Amino acid sequence: MLRGVRTVAPMIEVQELTKRYGATLAVDGLTFSLPAGQVTGFLGPNGAGKSTTLRLVLGLDAPTSGTATVHGRPYSDLAWPLRAVGAVVDAGDVHDGHTARRHLRALARSNRLPPARVDEVLVAAGLTGAADRRIGGFSLGMRQRLGIAAALLGDPGILVFDEPMNGLDTDGIRWIRGLLRRLAGEGRTVLLSSHLMSEMELVADHLVVVGRGRLVADTPMRRLIEEHSRPTTLVRAAAADRPRLAALVGRLDLHATPVDPDGWLIAGPAADPARLGRLALDQGIPLVELTPRYSSLEDVYTRMTSTAVEHRGAA
Numbered sequence: 001m002l003r004g005v006r007t008v009a010p011m012i013e014v015q016e017l018t019k020r021y022g023a024t025l026a027v028d029g030l031t032f033s034l035p036a037g038q039v040t041g042f043l044g045p046n047g048a049g050k051s052t053t054l055r056l057v058l059g060l061d062a063p064t065s066g067t068a069t070v071h072g073r074p075y076s077d078l079a080w081p082l083r084a085v086g087a088v089v090d091a092g093d094v095h096d097g098h099t100a101r102r103h104l105r106a107l108a109r110s111n112r113l114p115p116a117r118v119d120e121v122l123v124a125a126g127l128t129g130a131a132d133r134r135i136g137g138f139s140l141g142m143r144q145r146l147g148i149a150a151a152l153l154g155d156p157g158i159l160v161f162d163e164p165m166n167g168l169d170t171d172g173i174r175w176i177r178g179l180l181r182r183l184a185g186e187g188r189t190v191l192l193s194s195h196l197m198s199e200m201e202l203v204a205d206h207l208v209v210v211g212r213g214r215l216v217a218d219t220p221m222r223r224l225i226e227e228h229s230r231p232t233t234l235v236r237a238a239a240a241d242r243p244r245l246a247a248l249v250g251r252l253d254l255h256a257t258p259v260d261p262d263g264w265l266i267a268g269p270a271a272d273p274a275r276l277g278r279l280a281l282d283q284g285i286p287l288v289e290l291t292p293r294y295s296s297l298e299d300v301y302t303r304m305t306s307t308a309v310e311h312r313g314a315a
Helices: 050-057 100-110 116-124 140-152 170-185 197-203 221-227 239-251 273-282 297-304
Strands: 012-021 024-034 038-043 065-070 085-088 158-162 189-193 206-211 214-220 232-237 255-260 263-267 287-293
Touching (some): 024 214, 038 197, 100 116, 116 140, 140 170, 206 297, 232 273
Antiparallel strands (some): 012 024, 232 263
């Protein structure tokens, strides 16, 4: 199992980070800071610089200029990196001839971690029954679980996950969703890069969005959705009151769209739930539903990054 709540506030800090590959500017002056105790979603279209940024943070590549630090220092300066940062970047990057247990024991020895820790993370990742099987026979989902077990091995304060839900079944996705929330709740810094917007909306507290190597947004997720949504409110009445509600909607010339026989979706400035509730109350119309609605994260993200998409298929 995991060791418990963190007492130190680890962080990831990126300052004016820039990376060039020849004439290609992959990351362009990127700056953001991630505190402990939250899941930060890292979003951007293909070619936006996400993978390059993660490689720079994890010391897998060197920046052209600027800095990327973990715990206040470059990853390459960490004496025992697995104790500070756990990462899942490529679930396939393991020796197929090793067993899961042997793979984890080798990692543990490299960072002077106790052998007992291997059994703990095998249990945490749900791999106890497959611990002595060769990795070459693992499915993609099992490889993802093994990568997550390796990331947890050093009980790190910072965790970086790149598409960790690829290959996982429904049970696996529910498991990792709960794991991410629990890690953040223990005071760890969790950075999650994924294209699964529905999962990101369920898990992330904060979002960093990039496009063409530049920062597009760095904000709490709920604020991003609320600020970029067209306000709408769903209004419903009981069967006996529907005619009067329909008359009220028509008389006020609200921008209303019927959503089924007993409801209307009100859009625009008139969609304020408090105002709609008062109007119905003044007319003596009891409402059975008065629900503000916002765009999904996918809708907001698509609008925000529409000019930063490098490859677009025909409609």
